[in-house]
Amino acid sequence: MTRYFRTKFVETSSSHTYCSMNLANSARIDNVGEAAESLGQLAHGGTPQNNPVYARLHNDTVAEFEQAIADLEGTDGAVAFSSGMAAITAVMLAASQTGDNVVAVRPLYGGTDHLLADELTGLDVRWATPETVGDVVGPKTAMVIAESPANPTMDLVDIERMVRDVGDVPVVIDSTFATPMLQNPAELGAELVLHSASKYIGGHGDVIGGVVAANKEWAQRLRKIRVATGSLLHPMAAYLLRRGLATLPIRIETAQKNAIELAGRLVEHPAVEKVYYPGLPECDPEVIVFRQMRGPGAMLSFDVADESMGQVVMESVDVITPAVSLGSTDSLIQHPASLTHQVVCPEALEESGITARLLRLSVGLEHIEDLWRDLDFALRRASRLHERSRGTVIH
Ligand SMILES: Cc1ncc(COP(=O)(O)O)c(C=O)c1O
Numbered sequence: 001m002t003r004y005f006r007t008k009f010v011e012t013s014s015s016h017t018y019c020s021m022n023l024a025n026s027a028r029i030d031n032v033g034e035a036a037e038s039l040g041q042l043a044h045g046g047t048p049q050n051n052p053v054y055a056r057l058h059n060d061t062v063a064e065f066e067q068a069i070a071d072l073e074g075t076d077g078a079v080a081f082s083s084g085m086a087a088i089t090a091v092m093l094a095a096s097q098t099g100d101n102v103v104a105v106r107p108l109y110g111g112t113d114h115l116l117a118d119e120l121t122g123l124d125v126r127w128a129t130p131e132t133v134g135d136v137v138g139p140k141t142a143m144v145i146a147e148s149p150a151n152p153t154m155d156l157v158d159i160e161r162m163v164r165d166v167g168d169v170p171v172v173i174d175s176t177f178a179t180p181m182l183q184n185p186a187e188l189g190a191e192l193v194l195h196s197a198s199k200y201i202g203g204h205g206d207v208i209g210g211v212v213a214a215n216k217e218w219a220q221r222l223r224k225i226r227v228a229t230g231s232l233l234h235p236m237a238a239y240l241l242r243r244g245l246a247t248l249p250i251r252i253e254t255a256q257k258n259a260i261e262l263a264g265r266l267v268e269h270p271a272v273e274k275v276y277y278p279g280l281p282e283c284d285p286e287v288i289v290f291r292q293m294r295g296p297g298a299m300l301s302f303d304v305a306d307e308s309m310g311q312v313v314m315e316s317v318d319v320i321t322p323a324v325s326l327g328s329t330d331s332l333i334q335h336p337a338s339l340t341h342q343v344v345c346p347e348a349l350e351e352s353g354i355t356a357r358l359l360r361l362s363v364g365l366e367h368i369e370d371l372w373r374d375l376d377f378a379l380r381r382a383s384r385l386h387e388r389s390r391g392t393v394i395h
Helices: 032-043 060-073 084-095 110-117 159-165 216-229 235-268 288-292 307-316 346-352 368-390
Strands: 077-081 101-105 124-128 141-147 171-174 192-196 210-214 272-276 299-304 332-334 358-362
Touching: 032 216, 060 077, 060 210, 060 235, 077 084, 077 216, 084 110, 084 141, 084 192, 084 210, 084 216, 101 110, 110 141, 159 171, 159 288, 210 216, 235 272, 235 299, 235 368, 299 307, 299 368, 307 332, 307 358, 307 368
Parallel strands: 101 124, 101 141, 141 171, 171 192
Antiparallel strands: 077 210, 192 210, 272 299, 299 358, 332 358
């Protein structure tokens, strides 16, 4: 499977100084007229002429990170937020100015599903599948939102086809699992590309942030909302995220290599019923991965044989950390039905195949044999405890 991995180099990563860091929360004003002019620009989603005035409105360190993301995604610009959820909220608020409904394709990250299902943004939310999305959009649809690969089932959306099916309606793709290394949705026609930067972009599990890559008009709308709602990324986080980009290709390549190997071994494991991984032909019968990604990534999920086993597996791993989040140097395992997707309504969970038997694994950079030994031990222990209660044991 490694044959179709091609690294997308981060051109901006070669410098020894990743970027400057400016932590001041306001700028010295020597010329009131110039500052007033900047403030006027910023309030309408522009960038400052001279003086950034106040750090909730603009920060140069954040702007450097945004430029690096725009370069990687091939868009005019990018707008960075204090979290992935703040980015999604801003996108929805921007959508509410251009229509009265959004069409959402499940599965989505539980937090996104919650935001949309509870209609917290005031938008009427209509649910669709990749197959029905063209019929669900209407004249007042402001936007279509989808994840690819999707959290936690790794479903792939054929982005080019979806863009074609919905005509003029802008499509936003949450590309968190792919990162700009493996997929560039804007090249496939998506108008907005969103990342929870807390994941692979930061890469070390120590920062929260979100970013949206977009054309000039959308970027301006989003900046205006960011100024008004106070959701600018913190400059320290921007610095860490910008630094994270320098190692993103090598982290993705190593973690993906591990994930390909683990997916293949898990398919054969007696305690595992099904593996969800875009690199497995059975998970991607239309072979979308070849068409729109440079590799299947380092996220995978799997069903264990019985509901009782998920918790035991999580409590039995040692090298792998039982934790939510993803995209870190270390491998993380979690139980979506209890944790990240607990807020999703039962019908949607069932439709998306997110059962109590599903575990999600964010594969990290550890040695493959350490990971496998750990996972195999946890699975066998869970299986033994389960089978013991039924009178049969897997050796
Ligand atoms: C696919 C996806 N999108 C968005 C988010 C939200 O990002 P954040 O946690 O940075 O707010 C997450 C979080 O797990 C996610 O997995």
